[in-house]
Each structure stands twice: as structure tokens, then as C-alpha cells.
Amino acid sequence: MMQAPDIGEVVLHHTADAWTIDFYPLGQIHLPRWEPVHMFGYPVNLSPTKHVVFMLLAAVLVFLTMWLAGRSLQRQRAHEKAPKGFAGLIESLVLFVRNDIVAANIGHGGEKFAPFVMTLFFFILYCNLLGMLPWGSSPTGNLAVTGALAIAAFLTIEISGFFKLGPVGYLHTIFPKVPGMGGTGALVMSVAMAPIEVLGKFVKPFALAVRLFGNMTAGHFVILSLFGIIFLFGELAIWNWAIGITTAALVLGIMLLELFVAFLQAYVFALLTSVFIGLMQHEH
Amino acid sequence: MHSFLLMVQEGAEAAQHAAGAPASPFEVNFGLFFWTWLVFGGLVLVLWKFAWPPILKATEERERKIKLQLEEAERLNAEAKASAEELRRQLAAAHEQASALLNEAKQAAHDERELAVKKTREEQDHLLDRARKEIQSEKERAIVSLRREAVDLSLAAASKLLEEEVDTEANRKLVTDYLANVPEMKH
Numbered sequence: 001m002m003q004a005p006d007i008g009e010v011v012l013h014h015t016a017d018a019w020t021i022d023f024y025p026l027g028q029i030h031l032p033r034w035e036p037v038h039m040f041g042y043p044v045n046l047s048p049t050k051h052v053v054f055m056l057l058a059a060v061l062v063f064l065t066m067w068l069a070g071r072s073l074q075r076q077r078a079h080e081k082a083p084k085g086f087a088g089l090i091e092s093l094v095l096f097v098r099n100d101i102v103a104a105n106i107g108h109g110g111e112k113f114a115p116f117v118m119t120l121f122f123f124i125l126y127c128n129l130l131g132m133l134p135w136g137s138s139p140t141g142n143l144a145v146t147g148a149l150a151i152a153a154f155l156t157i158e159i160s161g162f163f164k165l166g167p168v169g170y171l172h173t174i175f176p177k178v179p180g181m182g183g184t185g186a187l188v189m190s191v192a193m194a195p196i197e198v199l200g201k202f203v204k205p206f207a208l209a210v211r212l213f214g215n216m217t218a219g220h221f222v223i224l225s226l227f228g229i230i231f232l233f234g235e236l237a238i239w240n241w242a243i244g245i246t247t248a249a250l251v252l253g254i255m256l257l258e259l260f261v262a263f264l265q266a267y268v269f270a271l272l273t274s275v276f277i278g279l280m281q282h283e284h
Numbered sequence: 285m286h287s288f289l290l291m292v293q294e295g296a297e298a299a300q301h302a303a304g305a306p307a308s309p310f311e312v313n314f315g316l317f318f319w320t321w322l323v324f325g326g327l328v329l330v331l332w333k334f335a336w337p338p339i340l341k342a343t344e345e346r347e348r349k350i351k352l353q354l355e356e357a358e359r360l361n362a363e364a365k366a367s368a369e370e371l372r373r374q375l376a377a378a379h380e381q382a383s384a385l386l387n388e389a390k391q392a393a394h395d396e397r398e399l400a401v402k403k404t405r406e407e408q409d410h411l412l413d414r415a416r417k418e419i420q421s422e423k424e425r426a427i428v429s430l431r432r433e434a435v436d437l438s439l440a441a442a443s444k445l446l447e448e449e450v451d452t453e454a455n456r457k458l459v460t461d462y463l464a465n466v467p468e469m470k471h
Contacts, residue, residue, distance in 0.1 A: 015309040017316070036315075046315040055320065059327040066331055070338030077342055094339050115336055119328045139320075144312050148320030217309050 007228035015220045017142055018050045023135050055139040058126035065090060066122070097121045097270060105274035106281060113277055116156060120149065121270035128216055128262035132255065140265075141216040143209065150209035153273040158201065161280030173283050174198060204276050208269060215265045219258040226251045438462060 021029040031053065036043035069090035073083055083091045101121070102114045124140055131138025139145045162170045174197050178189040229247045234240055442459050 012308045016311070017309070017313060039314075042314070044314045044318070046318060048319065049313065049316065051316060052319045052323075055323045059323050062327060063330055063335060066335030066339065070335050073342070074338045091339055094336075095343060098340065098343075114340075115332045116328060118336065119324070119331050123324060123327055141309060142313075142316060143310065144314065144316035145320045147312070148317040149324060151317070152321065152324060213309075 005228075005231050007225065007232065011221055011224040011228070014224055015141055015217055019047065021050050021053060021135075021137075050137050051139040051142045051145060054130050054137050055127060055145065058123060058130055058139065062119075062122045062126050066094075069094075094118060101267070101270050102274050105271065106278040109281065110274070110278065113156070113160070113274070117270050117274055117277075120153070120273060121266050124149070124212065124269050125262060125266035128266060129259075131216060131220060132258060132262065138216045138220070140212050141220060143213045146209040146213040149212075149269070150205035153208060153269075153276070154201075154205035157204070157273070157276045157280050160277060161283065164281050165283060169283070173201075173280065204272075208272060212265050212269055215261055219254070219261055222254050223251055223258070226254065 019031050019033065021031065023029070031048050031050070034045070034047045036045045038044070069087045072085075072087035073091055076083055076087065082088075097118045098111075098114045102117045103110045106113055127140040127145070128138055130136045131141060161173065165173070175190045175194050176197060178186045178193075181189060226247055230244055233243050236243070438459070445459065
């Protein structure tokens with residue numbers, strides 16, 4: 001009997017980051033390795049990984065999409081025509097993010113956050129979708145990437161809040177005003193609430209990072225695990241075709257779900273970032 | 285099939301362990317934070333500069349126009365309201381003025397009539413007075429002429445009586461009494 005493959009190990013390997021990009025069976029690209037640099041006493045390896053490459057690819061694709069759509073729209077407008085085709089689709093998507101995610105949730109003065117949130121949405125969307133291509137990989141299935149994006153969102157939320165509310169107003173987001181209380185009671189309550197408020201500030205980006213990472217990784221786990229069924233039960237001579245077809249059907253279903261999740265999670269990340277920015281902007 | 289998977293697995297594992305690569309998606313490579321910020325930050329800037337303006341230009345233009353039109357509409361509405369209020373105020377003022385004029389005219393007419401009535405009455409009184417005076421003087425004149433006539437008649441009667449029976453004592457007394465009474469009949 002042949003040795004059963006370790007499906008778990010394959011799944012983890014496939015979803016993990018790597019120093020190489022596999023194009024099996026065509027070959028493998030080895031990415032350059034750099035010596036770790038020391039930052040704040042910790043060694044940090046800045047060598048590009050598979051996820052860095054796909055992240056760059058996503059960024060280039062987002063830029064090309066937007067740039068070409070913009071050019072096409074300008075051409076169409078020059079002829080006084082309504083946007084159509086690919087450019088029309090992109091315009092409607094961009095306007096959806098701008099109007100229904102950013103403006104609707106940040107409210108008055110939200111337009112200035114639109115470039116940031118729109119970039120966030122399309123970058124995450126493209127990163128999610130790249131994981132669905134053959135040989136592809138989702139940079140958003142990496143906790144470091146989603147963490148870095150969440151930190152960017154966190155800084156945007158807090159810094160924009162600080163500038164909007166001023167030092168005193170911002171301090172009140174940590175030491176809240178207690179309605180209906182005065183004097184020492186209010187002070188005690190305010191100080192008692194401070195740890196919760198600070199925790200709340202950090203929980204938001206943490207949830208953003210883990211939600212995106214979890215959704216993207218879990219999708220890949222499910223797809224790979226279902227594929228694993230083929231290899232685990234492939235030896236059963238009678239049922240192997242049925243197993244193969246059933247598994248393929250299941251994987252197709254999950255793939256379609258993943259496609260939806262790719263859009264959904266990009267939407268959720270952009271939406272929640274907008275909501276948090278809006279909460280800080282209108283904190284009183 | 286089976287061997288293919290095993291081969292992939294073993295090959296990958298060998299390559300990874302040799303390179304010290306992360307073996308699971310739960311390992312966090314801090315280097316990727318910097319890569320993510322670099323790539324994402326770069327994308328934000330590049331899109332901001334080159335991609336969003338042409339896509340959003342038409343929309344922003346439209347929004348600006350709509351906003352301007354809304355403001356214009358609001359201004360016009362306020363103006364219309366103000367002018368309507370002004371008109372209403374003027375109308376009320378005109379109404380008041382008209383009713384004041386009417387009252388004044390009525391008063392004037394009333395005064396005029398009073399005056400006319402008074403004047404007429406005075407004139408009437410005056411005429412009446414004059415008529416009375418005239419009647420009085422006519423009466424006096426008539427009395428004077430009557431007295432003269434009466435004296436003449438008495439004289440004629442007396443002369444006739446004197447001619448016939450002056451000598452009787454009774455007649456003499458009659459004439460004398462009559463004549464004595466004449467001056468008293470003057471009034």
C-alpha cells in the first residue's frame with residue numbers, strides 16, 4: 001500500500017507564503033534572498049516573498065484597470081457619449097465605493113477619504129481574486145498583509161479624527177464624557193472607561209485584519225481539503241470517478257462562493273474602515 | 285495522481301526547509317508589513333494622481349453643478365418668499381389706506397351735509413324773520429290806513445248825522461264815545 005499523503009501539510013504549505021513561486025510543472029521561480037535587517041532590536045527579513053510578488057501584481061493590475069478605464073471614459077466623454085462597456089462598469093464600481101461606502105458612512109466631508117478607501121477596496125479585491133487563478137496566491141491570505149492594511153486604516157481613522165476633533169476632542173474619545181453625571185463621579189467613570197475605549201480603538205483594526213485573513217485563508221483551506229478527498233479515496237477502484245466528479249462539483253460550488261467572498265470581504269473592509277472613520281469624525 | 289501530490293509536497297518541503305520559509309499561513313513575517321505599506325501606499329498615490337481624476341471628473345463636475353443649482357434654487361426661493369411677504373404687506377397697507385380714505389370721505393360728506401342743513405335753516409329763519417317784519421309793517425300800515433278810513437267814515441257818518449239829528453242827546457253821545465274809542469283800536 002502506498003503512503004497516504006499528508007493533506008493537512010499540503011494545505012498549510014499551499015496557503016503559506018513562500019520564497020519561491022511555483023508554476024508546476026513548468027518550473028519554479030526562486031525569489032532573491034536578502035540578509036535580515038535589524039529594526040528595534042528584531043531581525044526583519046525584507047526579502048520579497050510570493051505574496052509580495054502577487055501584491056505588486058495586484059497593484060499593477062489595479063492601476064492598469066483604473067488608468068485604462070479613466071482614459072476610455074475621457075475619450076467617451078469627449079464624444080459626448082454615456083460611459084459604456086468596461087469603462088462604464090469600472091466607473092459604476094468606483095462610484096459605488098465612493099458614494100455608497102465612503103460618502104454614505106463618513107457623511108459630510110467624506111469625499112476626501114474616497115481615494116484612500118477606493119484604493120483599499122480595489123487593492124483588496126484584486127489580491128483576493130488573484131488567489132483564485134491557477135498558480136495564483138492571495139496576499140490577503142497573509143496575516144502580515146492584512147495586518148499592515150489594518151494598521152494603515154487604523155492610522156487613517158485616528159489621525160483624521162485627531163485633526164478633526166482637535167487635541168481636547170480626541171482626548172475625549174479616550175476619556176469619554178459621561179452623560180448625566182458631574183464632578184468627581186464623572187471623572188472616576190471617565191478614567192474607568194479609558195481602558196475600554198483604548199481597547200476598542202485597537203480591536204477595530206485587529207478585527208479587520210483577522211476577518212480578511214480568516215476569510216481568504218479559510219476559503220483556500222476548504223477548496224484544498226475538498227481536493228484532498230480525491231487523493232485520500234482515489235484508491236477505491238469502483239467509486240473513484242464518482243468521488244472525483246462529486247469533489248469537483250463541490251469545489252466548483254466553493255469556488256463560486258469564494259468569488260463572492262472576494263468581493264464581499266473587500267466591501268466589508270472598505271465599509272468598516274469608512275464607518276470607523278465616520279465614527280471618529282462625528283464623535284462629540 | 286497520488287505520487288504527483290507526494291512529489292509536490294516533498295519537493296516543496298525540501299525547498300522550504302532549506303530556505304527557512306514559513307511553513308504555515310499563521311506565521312507572521314514582519315518584513316511583509318513594510319512591503320504592504322510600500323505597495324499599498326504607492327498605489328494610493330499613483331491612483332490619486334493618475335487614475336481617480338479622469339474617472340471621477342464627470343461625477344464631481346456634476347455634483348458641483350447640482351450643488352450650485354441647489355444653492356441657487358434655495359436663494360431664489362428665499363427671494364420669492366421675501367417678495368411675496370413684501371407684496372402681502374403692501375396690499376395690507378393699501379387696504380388700510382383705502383379704508384381710511386373712505387372714512388375720511390364719509391366724514392367730509394357728513395360734515396358738508398350738516399353745514400348745508402345749518403345754512404338752510406339759518407336762511408329760512410332769516411326769511412321768516414323778514415316776512416314777519418314785513419307782515420308787521422304791512423299790518424301797521426293797514427291799521428293806520430284803516431284808522432284814517434274809519435275817521436273819514438266816522439266823519440262822513442257824523443256829518444250825515446249832524447245834518448239830520450245832531451241835536452239829539454243820544455246821538456251826540458254815540459259819536460263822542462266812538463271817537464273816544466278809536467285811538468284805543470289802534471292796536
